[in-house]
Amino acid sequence: MVKKLINNPDDIVNELIEGFVLINSKKVKRIGDSNAIARIESPIKGKVGIVIGGGAGHEPLFLELIGEGMADAVAHGQVFAAPSPDHILKAINAVDGDRGVLLLYNNYAGDVLNFNIAQDMAREQGINIETVLINDEISSAPLERREDRRGTTSDHFIIKLAGAASKAGMDLSTLVKFLNKAVYNSRSLGVSLSACTLPQTGLSTFTLEEGKMEFGMGLHGEAGVKKVDLMTADETARTIIDYLVADLPFVENDEIMLIINGYGSTTRMEMFIVAKNIYEYLSEKKINIYSGEIGEFCTSQEMAGISVTMIKLDDEMKKYYEMPAYSPGYIKP
Amino acid sequence: MQNVFKLNDFIEILKIADTEIDKNKQYLSNLDSVIGDGDHGITISTAFSKINNEISSRNFDSIPDLFKFVGNLFITSIGGTTGPIFGYIFIGMASSLIENKKDEVSLSEFYNMLSAALQKVTSIGKANPGDKTLVDTLNAAVSSLKESVEKNMELSEGIKAMAVEAQKGAESTKDMVATKGRARYLGERSLGYQDAGATSVFIILNAFNIYLQNSQ
Known part of the structure; x- marks a missing residue:
């Protein structure tokens, strides 16, 4: 509980x-x-x-x-x-x-x-x-x-x-x-390290054993695609990026928006470490990051884990992304 | 021995359904938390108390009038997947009676009502028997009613048989792999767990049986 x-x-x-x-x-x-x-x-x-x-x-x-x-x-x-x-x-x-x-x-x-x-x-x-x-x-x-x-x-x-x-x-x-x-042009994939609980019942929506992590777990505890032993930040970053890049697919010289999202109880420290690994890996793949964001944009109660979003940009998308936005949960000056 | 449902019977049955759902609230949420997100018991019990509150302050001139009201309330004000899906069950039931301002329903007319509900729900939710959803309960109930009508059974006997088969239908979802709703992401891992929506539809159908057994 x-x-x-x-x-x-x-x-x-x-x-x-x-x-x-x-x-x-x-x-x-x-x-x-x-x-x-x-x-x-x-x-x-x-x-x-x-x-x-x-x-x-x-x-x-x-x-x-x-x-x-x-x-x-x-x-x-x-x-x-x-x-x-x-x-x-x-x-x-x-x-x-x-x-x-x-x-x-x-x-x-x-x-x-x-x-x-x-x-x-x-x-x-x-x-x-x-x-x-x-x-x-x-x-x-x-x-x-x-x-x-x-x-x-x-x-x-x-x-x-x-x-x-x-x-x-x-x-x-x-x-x-x-x-x-x-x-x-948007692709996302997450990895969960621990479950979220439903506040009405106080119960976990799923169980994830000690020492395990699960890729593709949904925001409501929907079962994921691959349960593995806990990886390092670098291995996690590379695994997620491999899935995302293959899916669109993203290719050399693509220009992308990168979003690293915390699910609720993962620290910003961890997110920055993953971010460093993702930047390095995408650079190896010659995929250009136009802009990157880290933060809690979409959470799932106290679920631990992160999700990564890659969006292939064009000039029209960049133009509207650069315009200012002011909302309580997201500001783009 | 009553051989038809009257308007007031249905109002009493909805009260029983409310009580039975409330008794099983935690059980339904537990079922849902294994293969869904664990809130079905709360959603469906909140919906039934809201509906019974609204019904108690209104007058209805016919049976379809009552079922349409309940269906629309589910559809417009409950939300989740539960709201529209359960709403269309009641709308479907009303639709088979809409032609004439019915104020009583025989076993064979009740079979038509539930059969229309099954059609409505399968078309809206795009789920078929065997998909591990409430359609499995409804389908079992409709088949049972069809048989009872053919055998010319008494209302209470037919409804009792329907409740038995509906329970079996709900339990049959244990042996199915989910292909609809959130449980579908579990694939094979959904095997062995009973579907929460299928169970609550059984509880609601069983309220018809409880009412008739009590009134004998």
Whole structure:
């Protein structure tokens, strides 16, 4: 049983949202008592409204990624569970200005079911609305079934591109094409060193034996692809990069965005060590890192481990990446 | 001996389902934590208490009216995979009755209801029998009802047989390899564990049986 600072387990998500809104009261607003939270200035004229969402428990994802140059609203579910359509619809209505709305979320069965129902409800209201699904996690399905893959730690980068491009006035259909290109070029893989616990039950979602690590473990304890004895940082970095490079594939002289993400209880010290090894290995492979980020962008409670995301960039993606973004969970000055 | 379900019977059955699900909340979460993420018991029990609260403050003019209301509430306000999937079970059940404002349902009409629910869920969730999901429970229940209707069984006998087969259907998921939902990532490693959703559908179907046995 992991010790956690919570009150009634049934109130976790509600209290998480209340705390977030109190801390950021000048920037965000909660829509009634729903699990939909929007930028305070929403709806904004002249831009496509960006709605993100998913289960709670992955903070700063998704809640903390609303802000200028990022998403406009978020719909939150319970811990590790998709938001219901009524919350999603409230988020949509909150950001529907005059250019339509984009739903941007991870490819999980529950999310797809609920967001699709909300999208249908919005269309019945006459709202111009489209969807882009994020599916960057390479171990969750083979390449030929890329559309079955889960979305993971390229999220904040894709959301950042969506925020910048919509702010710059990109129309909905162009935005969908642009973001699908970015998703298509994104690849992520993680390794877990210990399990996460579900806060409602206090129980682990899986068990990982002493001295073992598992590649491809999902953000909710979904079983991975390869369980091995604990490796060094260098061996871990090389193993992950080999998988990622082979998958797109990334080739010599490609220019990439590199994201090293901590799952919750892995230290930044470890992340920097892995980063050093990744830079060296990618340099051997003559793959150029345009920009790198380390941090906790997408967590899974107190799971230990890291994930690595590589995104092949082009000039259009670089342009929108370089524009500033200000959200409580991600800032690009 | 009652040979039809009336509107009020279904309202009482939903209360029993709420109680039974609540009793088994921890068990369902435990099942889910082995091959899923461990929250099914909480999600489904929260959903049923919410639904019973909403039902108690409303009047319904027909059986399809009640089932549509329950289905829509599941679909729009519960979330997760549970919300839409269980919602479409109730919507499916209502859909076979929608033509006429039904206020009573015979065993053969109940068979039509559950059969429509099975169709709806397989099309929405794209799961078939053998995929280690709640479809395995529903499918076993529907087959049993079909047989009971053909044999002209009494309502309570038919529903009792349905509950027995539904339990077997839920238990049969132990011997299956998951291909849908989060458990699919476990592949062969999902063998030997009973599916949580399949189990909660059995518990709900068994509420119909408990009600009829108690009212005899």
